[in-house]
Every structure is written in structure tokens, then in C-alpha cells.
Amino acid sequence: MNLIYMDHHATTPLDAEVLAAMMPALTSEYGNPSSNTHAYGHAARYMVDSARAQVAQLVGAPRPDDIIFTSGATEADNLALKGIAHAKDYMPARNIVTLAIEHKAVLDAARRLQKENVEIRFAAIDPYGVVDLDDLAAKIDKNTILISIQTANSEIGTIQPIREIGVIAKKHGVPFHTDAVQALGRYEIDVMRDHIDMLSISAHKMYGPKGIGALYVRRGLKLTPIIDGGGHERNMRSGTLNVPGIVGLGKAAEIAKRDLKSESERLLKLRNRLEDGILRRIEHVRINGHPTNRLPNNLNVAFAYVEGESLILACRGVALSSGSACTSTSLQSSYVLKAINVPDFLAHGSLRFGLGKSNSEEHVDIVLDLLEKGVRRLREMSPLYDMAKEGVSIESAHFSRHARGK
Amino acid sequence: MMDAWDDYSEKVMDHYENPRNVGIVEKANGTGVVGNPACGDVMKLTIRVENDIIVDAKFKTFGCGAAIATSSMVTEMVKGKSLADALEISNRGVMEALGGLPKVKRHCSVLAEEALKAAIADYEKNRRDISPAA
Incomplete structure (x- = not known):
């Protein structure tokens, strides 16, 4: 692959x-x-x-x-x-x-x-x-x-x-x-x-x-x-x-x-293509981090109502990382996202894209397709998405109990 | 090349990719919602019980690949079972049916077992509430 x-x-x-x-x-x-x-x-x-x-x-x-x-x-x-x-x-x-x-x-x-x-x-x-x-x-x-x-x-x-x-x-x-x-x-x-x-x-x-x-x-x-x-x-x-x-x-x-200027300009264009594509094609997303004072190769996005690891699985063939607890061995979600007050359920649905020299526009477009399809599919089976559509606030919602002791 | 898929058995990935019984059972008479969005997983299991037999079960899950696969598997396992038999289903049984889970994902199978128990308890409660006290 x-x-x-x-x-x-x-x-x-x-x-x-x-x-x-x-x-x-x-x-x-x-x-x-x-x-x-x-x-x-x-x-x-x-x-x-x-x-x-x-x-x-x-x-x-x-x-x-x-x-x-x-x-x-x-x-x-x-x-x-x-x-x-x-x-x-x-x-x-x-x-x-x-x-x-x-x-x-x-x-x-x-x-x-x-x-x-x-x-x-x-x-x-x-x-x-x-x-x-x-x-x-x-x-x-x-x-x-x-x-x-x-x-x-x-x-x-x-x-x-x-x-x-x-x-x-x-x-x-x-x-x-x-x-x-x-x-x-x-x-x-x-x-x-x-x-x-x-x-x-x-x-x-x-x-x-x-x-x-x-x-x-x-x-x-x-x-x-x-x-x-x-x-x-x-x-x-x-x-x-x-x-x-x-x-x-x-x-x-x-x-x-030597390559600082040319490479950072190229990365910025790619990153903006990815960012704009996500914002245009997928609803209920939020960019984590500064909108402009941000590394040109970085994009960290919370996809509400889906969990990061399952979304990474949907992007089969793409090497990505997530703020989700389920991708870390400690089962803790990202301390950075916590420190900037990203709600836990959004931190779990956050992916980090780190672009580099090998990446091209074609890569970005492939990833956009995978994300759009993956998010749609996972939201269809997400009880949180149903609740959100019914107007229930997820952060204040009552659940029977914690499934895990953490 | 390895990727996240390599952590999971083929059966887990099959249930993640082609989950069985996604949705909400029409005329459900038992519902279990367990987990917590803050912890990264929530499972909603709805069942329809007739004559003490679970005739239908569907799920909706927010969670990782293992959480989705165990949700899917548990709906398959309970359909057609008597309530007594369904209560025998353990997280270990769900995990075994999936060909195992990576160590850090084992807690996800607990979610499925708890959702099932919560749905059955809800059914029992509904039945008590509507039938006259003996």
C-alpha cells in the first residue's frame, strides 16, 4: 500500500x-x-x-x-x-x-x-x-x-x-x-x-x-x-x-x-488547500491553534461527534496523528488541547496534519476525499451527532455512567 | 508498511468497515446508553424484546475502531437470544468473537457489555412500570 x-x-x-x-x-x-x-x-x-x-x-x-x-x-x-x-x-x-x-x-x-x-x-x-x-x-x-x-x-x-x-x-x-x-x-x-x-x-x-x-x-x-x-x-x-x-x-x-523561504511558502499553500477543503466540505469542524500565527505545515482540526482513532482508520494509507486518547498508550487525550480549553469530546475527535517535503496537492486531495467520506460515515453511526441534531448539549448531557475507570 | 490497521484483527476491521445493525430499533422496548464523550466513547444500544427473546438490536457508537467493532459484534451476538442467555455475554466473549483486541483496547469491549446490560435493565424496568404490581 x-x-x-x-x-x-x-x-x-x-x-x-x-x-x-x-x-x-x-x-x-x-x-x-x-x-x-x-x-x-x-x-x-x-x-x-x-x-x-x-x-x-x-x-x-x-x-x-x-x-x-x-x-x-x-x-x-x-x-x-x-x-x-x-x-x-x-x-x-x-x-x-x-x-x-x-x-x-x-x-x-x-x-x-x-x-x-x-x-x-x-x-x-x-x-x-x-x-x-x-x-x-x-x-x-x-x-x-x-x-x-x-x-x-x-x-x-x-x-x-x-x-x-x-x-x-x-x-x-x-x-x-x-x-x-x-x-x-x-x-x-x-x-x-x-x-x-x-x-x-x-x-x-x-x-x-x-x-x-x-x-x-x-x-x-x-x-x-x-x-x-x-x-x-x-x-x-x-x-x-x-x-x-x-x-x-x-x-x-x-x-x-537554503530552502526555508521556498519550502515554507509551498507548505503554506498546501496547508491552506487542506484547511480550506476541510472547512468547505465538512460541517462542524474547528481549527485548534492560532488561525494565522501557525507553522505553515501544521493543521490541527477537531471533527465534532467523531472519534479521532476511528477517523484515522477511515483514512487508511495516510500516516496521521490524533489528540484522541485512543491513539495514545496512556489513554489520555492531548494535554495541549486541554490547556487551550478544547472540550474533551472535541479533543478526542482532533487530527493533526503535519505536511512536509514529500507531500503534494494530490496527497491533500486524496486526504480530503477520505476525510469527507469518513466523517460522514462515522457521524451516521454517532449517537452524539443525533443528540446534536436534536439540540442536546453534549457537554452537559447525562450518561448512565463512565464505562471506564478514568 | 504498517499503519493503524495492523493493530487490529481482520474481523475487527471487517466490523469497523461494515458494521452490522447500525441505527435505532423501531419500537424498541429497551435502550442502554453508556460511556462518556469526555472519555472518547459513547454507545447507544436499542433492543426489541418479545416473549423474553431479543428479536432485534441496533447500535450507535461514538468511539474508536475497537468500540465500533465491539458494538457491531454484540448486536449480532444478542439477536435471537433469550434475555437470560444475553446476560451471559461478557466483554471477554465479545472480544473472543472478534479474534481478540490489542491490549490497550480491551476496555472498549467492556462498553459493549455494559450497553447490553443497561438495555436489558431498561427493558425490565419498562416492563415493571407498565405491568400491574403482583
Whole structure:
């Protein structure tokens, strides 16, 4: 079966150019960049340095050395939060200001720090997921050690006012970290212009390999490492460098920068075709996330009265993800949709479309047909749809009891 | 290539794609509605009982593929059964008839069993309400 891949927020395929760039590091050029006594080491060091420069250019970092390679963005987020918190553990009180819709790597790292008496403060967000800047500023005090706010959300695609946040952070003298994983290659970002002190990067979300990422760290910012060892990466991340991964990340960053404008324009057209098609052809739908300040490849739609997993089944052959509990092993619906007050029954019927390089207009049209047919069929058998037609409010409706203990 | 379909048996997918007995039974004398939209599944089962035999059963379900398939299967299983026999149907029995369900979906089969029990209880209640007290 030919699958249409529309889950580019989860991961992206490896670009052939990236793989080609990685091949020498995977085969003949196997040196350790820390070996400075022979040519194998020198060659590896050269490749790593070039990649570091490529990554620095993508985010506007003034020096290649500002880039610290990690195993991925989860580690980069952990390093940003824990690195700062541990470097400031002499402070009697510390707090971090973040958002309830951050990636789990930020939220769970923050939760871990709570056990070390770091207070976690959530700045308010509007129903689109956009941070309330006044509330953000109000949450900052002399004990704030970090502001961590994502550039764009992986589920609803909402883009944060990064530069305004950067200005507030700078004014208060608080370091600003942003997880830019979903935005890179799709939205222009510049750590100098936007006053960003730390920025998390993942290779596999921008057509690079899995298992490699980076953290941009502004020069002068002190972090305590979370992995100790040989003192690699300016003493911030020990461990022999993953040279093939790093070369792949570098190449992916170069391509992301090169294609940013053309690819984001192309994706926007495709996304709008999908969005307009859904709104025109299917009743009772609602777009989750910001109507305009949204990643060009993202669309998150609630299809009322149907459940997301059954709708994904109706879109056989299309790789999609859902906010429904029934597609997660935890049986919990999306915490992001909850945080922006999407009612549970709509969260269960929400699908996330993540467009990418492989997608075409033809793909979008196939998906529109499948959705229209699937939604019609599932609504015909949905008791909620009948109730809605009879004017019964679903949120206040009485049901005999919970079928499950949750 | 794998997709969501690979988690389910062929029988489950058949009942998802071609659900049996969708709708509302005309002149139903027993109705069970269980589940909760907030939890992502609601099943409405209507039955027509004559002389203690379930002569017709139909369902409407909001839920995942497993919830739809178990709903469809339970309507097939109860038709023609006496009330006593129908009450013997368990979620395990529905699941087995479908050739099994993925572990995380097993709770969906409970919905079908509960809807059936609720519909039968509703029928019993309706009968009590209309027949004079002994």
C-alpha cells in the first residue's frame, strides 16, 4: 500500500543529500575528533567544525562554538533547564517561567526540578496557545533563573511572539530558552535579533538523522553539565562526538536555511488547500491553534461527534496523528488541547496534519476525499451527532455512567 | 508498511468497515446508553424484546475502531437470544468473537457489555412500570 506521510511533526524522512554527506563519516572517516595526534582525528574534527558552523548559521549564532551537540532536543531541553538550575543552586529560591503547552522534555525536566525546590510558574496562554506577555512579565521576579518558551507548538503549530519574549527576558536580565524544534526550517529564527540565550535543535525534525541535536548557548552563560566525562563540548556535554550524526545535522541545517523561504511558502499553500477543503466540505469542524500565527505545515482540526482513532482508520494509507486518547498508550487525550480549553469530546475527535517535503496537492486531495467520506460515515453511526441534531448539549448531557475507570 | 490497521484483527476491521445493525430499533422496548464523550466513547444500544427473546438490536457508537467493532459484534451476538442467555455475554466473549483486541483496547469491549446490560435493565424496568404490581 502506498502510504501518504502526513506526520512531519513526529519525524521527517532522511534527506538523500544529508545521507550522502554522512556516508564518509559512517565509513572511511571514522576518527575520533578528540584524537589530535593523527590524521583520522583531524579529519573528524574538521567535519565536526564545519557542521557546527552550519548549525550556527541556521539559528544566527555569532560563533560556531556556541553550538553544543547533544543526543537530541530532549537532551538539549534537559540541559537548558537543569544546567541553569544546577548552576544557580546557591540561590535560596529559584523559579522557572514556562508554558503548560511546552514539549514534555521541558515539562518533565521542570517537574524533576520541582523536587529540588525549583518553583515552576506557568505564564497564561490564550485559547490559541499564545503566551500572555503581561502575565509573563508579571511572573518574573528576582528569583527567576530561566524563561523557557517554545518557538512553535508541535500539536497546534501556534508560533509564540519570540522576539517580544526575548525583549522581556533581556529587560529583566533572565536567560531565555526556546525549544525551536518544530520551527526550524519552517519559520525564520535568529538568536541575536530575538534575544535568545538558549535554543534547542533536533536533526530528525528537519530531514536529518535521529539521535542528534544541539543546544545553542549564548557565550558567557554558565550551565552545569548533566552528563559528566571527558569534558567535550566546552565542558557542557561529555561523550565522544557522534560524528556521522553531527555531519547529518550540519547538512540538514544548511538545507533548512537554503530552502526555508521556498519550502515554507509551498507548505503554506498546501496547508491552506487542506484547511480550506476541510472547512468547505465538512460541517462542524474547528481549527485548534492560532488561525494565522501557525507553522505553515501544521493543521490541527477537531471533527465534532467523531472519534479521532476511528477517523484515522477511515483514512487508511495516510500516516496521521490524533489528540484522541485512543491513539495514545496512556489513554489520555492531548494535554495541549486541554490547556487551550478544547472540550474533551472535541479533543478526542482532533487530527493533526503535519505536511512536509514529500507531500503534494494530490496527497491533500486524496486526504480530503477520505476525510469527507469518513466523517460522514462515522457521524451516521454517532449517537452524539443525533443528540446534536436534536439540540442536546453534549457537554452537559447525562450518561448512565463512565464505562471506564478514568 | 504498517499503519493503524495492523493493530487490529481482520474481523475487527471487517466490523469497523461494515458494521452490522447500525441505527435505532423501531419500537424498541429497551435502550442502554453508556460511556462518556469526555472519555472518547459513547454507545447507544436499542433492543426489541418479545416473549423474553431479543428479536432485534441496533447500535450507535461514538468511539474508536475497537468500540465500533465491539458494538457491531454484540448486536449480532444478542439477536435471537433469550434475555437470560444475553446476560451471559461478557466483554471477554465479545472480544473472543472478534479474534481478540490489542491490549490497550480491551476496555472498549467492556462498553459493549455494559450497553447490553443497561438495555436489558431498561427493558425490565419498562416492563415493571407498565405491568400491574403482583
